[in-house]
Amino acid sequence: MTGAVEAARALLSGLAGSGADHRDVERVLLAAGWRPCGAGDWAIALRSPDGVAAARISPFDPTGPYAAALYREAAHTGQVPVLFDHRRLAGGGDLQLMEWLEPAPPADADAFHRALAAETAVPGRAHEVAELAAVVRRVHERALRELPWCGPLDANPANVMRSARRGLVVTDLFYADGPALYATAATDPDIVAARIPEPERRFMTEIPLAGSGPWQPADREAMRAGLAAADARLAASQAVRKP
Structure with a gap:
């Protein structure tokens, strides 16, 4: 360090x-x-x-x-x-x-993803990826059980990068299904309010969206307002249920 x-x-x-x-x-x-x-x-x-x-x-x-x-x-x-x-x-x-x-050459990144999926040797490396694949599978299964809107493994070539000391490494394999999550937040915010507590999504409208954006300010504000109203309805319903 x-x-x-x-x-x-x-x-x-x-x-x-x-x-x-x-x-x-x-x-x-x-x-x-x-x-x-x-x-x-x-x-x-x-x-x-x-x-x-x-x-x-x-x-x-x-x-x-x-x-x-x-x-x-x-x-x-x-x-x-x-x-x-x-x-x-x-x-x-x-x-x-x-x-x-550092970025990895796209061909190397694609080969790494294929090797990880098949649990075979990575081209140019002596060892196999079976141990890595087992950890990936175990952690991803946990995420699928625990997280609403958890997506599949992300095979984007940009998620394979190069370490100065250790060669190819894999990053950011897990992701939330953003299109589904944010579409639900826009059209049915009560579902999002019920499944993700407000303290865990307070800044969900502030992600950069540098690749998928731009995100118009009016759209962000509308989503914030919709989620705030859903939170208020949820709080009111929980208060009614309390003895």
Whole structure:
């Protein structure tokens, strides 16, 4: 673990118990010299001052704990990123501090995904991926049991990257079915209110949507209002049921 990561962990520990959300974490890391380096649909990324680590910060990501579990439980395979820290954030956000990774050639990424699905040797690597596949399957089955709107494994080639020390690694295999979840939130928010507690989705309208967007401000506000009304109806019905 590098000095920049240790310093970041110390700063983040100072936020513990304060109800820190994604904006607080981004502010603290930027002040410590971390710099923006990318954004996706669910999260933004910052790079450490020494260039050896990345912070993935999401306002709302139900699958974050399962990605962190995969990185920890499959660390012995050398085929997942080194995870320095993982924290859940107020409002359903997620923070992962991990080693800096570079993009992998698309052909190599496709071959890795095929090998993972078939549990066969990855081209150019001596060992097989059976152990990694077993961990992936175990963690994904847990996510499917526990998470509303959990999607299938994501075989996007961009989810295979290259570690400077260990070669190809797999990232972000688990994801929430965003189109279904957000369509339900827009058309039937009472279902979302009943299945995902408000403290775990407070910032679900603040994900970047850098790939699928843009997301119009009026649409975001309409979804917030619909969910707030659904939360009020749910609270009222629960109060009525109390003895």
